[in-house]
Amino acid sequence: MSQKFTGVGVSAGRVIGSVRRMPDPILPPADGAPLPAGSSAEAESLRLAEATQAVAAQLKERAAQATGDAQAVLKATALMASDRTLLKSATRLVASGTCAESAIWEAADAVATQLSALGGYMAERAGDVLDVRSRIVAELRGVPAPGIPDSDQPFILAAVDLAPADTATLDPAKVLALVTSDGGPQSHTAIIARSLGLPAIVAAAGTTALADGDHVFVDGIDGLVITGPGEAEEHLAATYANREALPEFSGTGQLRDGHRVPLLSNVGSGDDAQLAAAAGAEGVGLLRTEFCFLGKDKEPSHDEQVAAYGAVFAAFPGRKVVVRTLDAGADKPLPFLTDASEPNPALGVRGYRTDLSSPGVLERQLQAIAQAAGEHQAEIWVMAPMISTASEAQEFAQLAKAAGLATAGTMIEVPSAAVLAGQILQRCDFVSIGTNDLTQYTMAADRQLGALAELNDPWQPAVLHLVAATAAGAQAAGGKPVGVCGEAAADPALAVVLVGLGVDTLSMNKRALAPVAAVLRTVDLPTAQRLSQLALDAESAEAARTAVRAQLGELDRFGL
Amino acid sequence: MAERTAIIGSRVGLHARPAAIFAEAAAEAPVEVTIALQGEPVDEALDASSILSLMGLGAEYGTTVVLRAEGEGAEAALEQLAAILETDHDAE
The missing domain is CATH 1.10.274.10 (PtsI, HPr-binding domain)
Structure with a gap:
């Protein structure tokens, strides 16, 4: 009998394959438990x-x-x-x-x-x-070893959720698709699936019933898992397998009418930056500097920081690199900056706010960025994460300018910053919308909670209204640049909507460059604006996604 | 007791890969071999075939360590093991 599970499709693709379950994590035994009865x-x-x-x-x-x-x-x-x-x-x-x-x-x-x-x-x-x-x-x-299962044949990996440590050992040649019963659209599972180009469905409640060897159809486009696939599913999987190859990204993002939308990449290291440049990225829209800090128990030295940032700048001579200053806290704790005992870290001292509790770290980081900028040809912009008020934006811009960095901006992640984008942009040079956090804070839904996956969707019309408010604020402040550097920019259909809402640049994982560029080239600006209105007027995230996708025929051609 | 000092030749120190090569060789030696940082007391010497002990030693490039063994073939075994420590395996 065929069974159907509905979840949230977070990475496109339709495949049929055999299931392997992620073993349950090994729970620690009791401290000093005695010998088993009857044993010596x-x-x-x-x-x-x-x-x-x-x-x-x-x-x-x-x-x-x-x-x-x-x-x-x-x-x-x-x-x-x-x-x-x-x-x-x-x-x-x-x-x-x-x-x-x-x-x-x-x-x-x-x-x-x-x-x-x-x-x-x-x-x-x-x-x-x-x-x-x-x-x-x-x-x-006598239970299976923890970690990604070992198999000679490629398989569909089913899990409750995947942790970063699990996904680090995931071999994309062995895994056909990812299905999790928990986790949301912004979970690590979703992010890794998109970066590896694997079809994935999260928050598919009930898939804990799937067992090793089950034959299933996974539809990452419509968010479905179907056991015992029939002819219809085989046809869909075959159509996906025969999809037209995406044209390589030319290195110039634009709409059909020539309206320019520079496509940048999100990177975390020099190696990453080299790969992004090779994939055609027009610059870096988000350099996550915390990757230089994570796992350290003390602040990295000035020279260490200059070398780490310089390695990224070297990959983009003459191009823009937007550096986000240290974003510690919540899911990225750092022992020397963050307080692990906060009851609610996502709403705690994180991002720019750590400058209050640990003054000096940010200033030293800005000095290191400025020195690295002076040693390379890239055009360096800096921005602060988790800004909530116009005065914070102003303080950050003053710190950046004092360090000799000419272009300073603000991340828009907190709804208050989106609402007051106009005021913020009177005090700094640009904004970049972090849709992952903006969604979690707008919908008051934890990014990692599978049960809230439906709320935690960047297609939520309320989130799109805040993007529109940000773009309107930027217009009012004299047409200052607005970028998006969250996962939303990597969804080709949503990318069209974002451009229609007035976003100037999109920054994404390098693998998303080709699909996003291909779909943007099929619409002109008036069409993008019309589609964005459809999404704004929709009554739910699902309705917004469906209405916009129905108007973008090219998505099917490329299997997106 | 046979004793031989060696200077760590691996640029990255006695880390996972060089430690694995050395631990395997020590396990195959016909005698039980111990390893200690130079200057440490003999009774604090560690089992040279234990990769975890080797890594915990914290021996960096240029550190002098002392290998010790007793019994037939001890001299030759220490000679061979010292040569492994003095090689830069990551330069291969």
Whole structure:
């Protein structure tokens, strides 16, 4: 019998394939739990030793199939699994009456803590030790190893939600599509799916019932998962597979009538910037500088910062690079800036607000940006995240100018900033709309909560009205530039709407450049304006999306 | 007891890849080998075949370490292991 699950399509594509479930995360055993009833310390030690050998053998086998860096990492983790010192300290705990799971958990914890204390590269390896530990505990419990399942055949990955650590090991050649029962359109699952170009559906409640080997049709365009696909689904998947190849992005974003819409890229590092430049990006619309800070327990030095920013600037000589100053807090905590005990971090001291609690970090960052700017040919703009008032925008612009940075702007993420964009733009040079946070704050819906996925959709007419208000404010302030650098800009249909609402530039993940450019070239400005009115007048996000998509025939041609 | 000092030749220090190569070789040696930073007491020496102990040692490029072993073939084993430590594996 065929079963149908409805979710939110967050990355286009239609495929049929076989399901592999993401194993449940390994829950920690109780601290110092005793030996199982009827077992002896000798028997338990033997069980532990066998489990470590089994995990080491599995990792060795995977290492044999891998190449390059992945092989080296797997080999090293295999050695960690069979490490004699680790086994010895765990066995000592077993001898004192602790069960194998709790013993290996505690022993590995001590090693990971020691590596973390060494800092830098070794601290990163602490994560490998914890991964090996989870694998050993999974082996002891007789449950599947955590992490993306291993398979020879490409599969559809079904999960509750995916964490950044899971998606980092996701091999796009092995995964056909992503389906999660939780998570919203702005979740990590959605972001990674779009960046890898994989069809994905999130918040598909009920898909927890899908089991390994189930044959399903996944429709990332309409947000559907159908078990036991029939002829109709096969036809849709085949049509998608035969879609017309997207023309490569020419490097000039424009509408059919020649109206220019520069298409920029969001980047987090120098390597990223090189790839974005190669993909034709006309500049950087969002440089996420926190990537230079994350994982550090203290502020990076002036020279470290100059080098990190310079690596990005070097990729875009003569082009615009918009640098967002440190955006710490909420889902990106930094020990030296943010207070982890806040009851509600998304509404707490984050983004620009950390300048109040930790003055000096922002000024030093601006000085490093200014120095890097002086050493390269890129045109550097800076902007602050989480600005809520015109006076904050003014203070930031003054700090930037004092550091020698001529062009200073504001992110529009807080609804108050969208409403007062005109006032804000009398005090700074440009704004850039961060649609992910603007949506979460406008709809009062946590980005990561699957249950609120319908609210957390940038197609929500209220969000689009705030984009329109921002564009109107920019007009009133003398036609100052308005960009969008959230995930919304990467949705080709929504990109048309944003341009129609008066947005000047769009910044996105480099993979979205070609599809967005192709669809923009099929409409002229009056059409984009007409479509944006349809979206503004719609009664729901779904209705807005459907009404606009129905008018964009080219989406089907390219399978978008 | 045979003893041999070696200077870490790997530019990145005794990190995952060089540590893995060395731990594997130490495990294959016919004798039990220990490793310690120069100047550390003998009874704080660690199992040289343990990758986690090697990484926890925090030995950087240029650090001097002491290898020790007892029994038949100890001298030759230490010689061979010291050579691995002194090679820059990331330059290959």
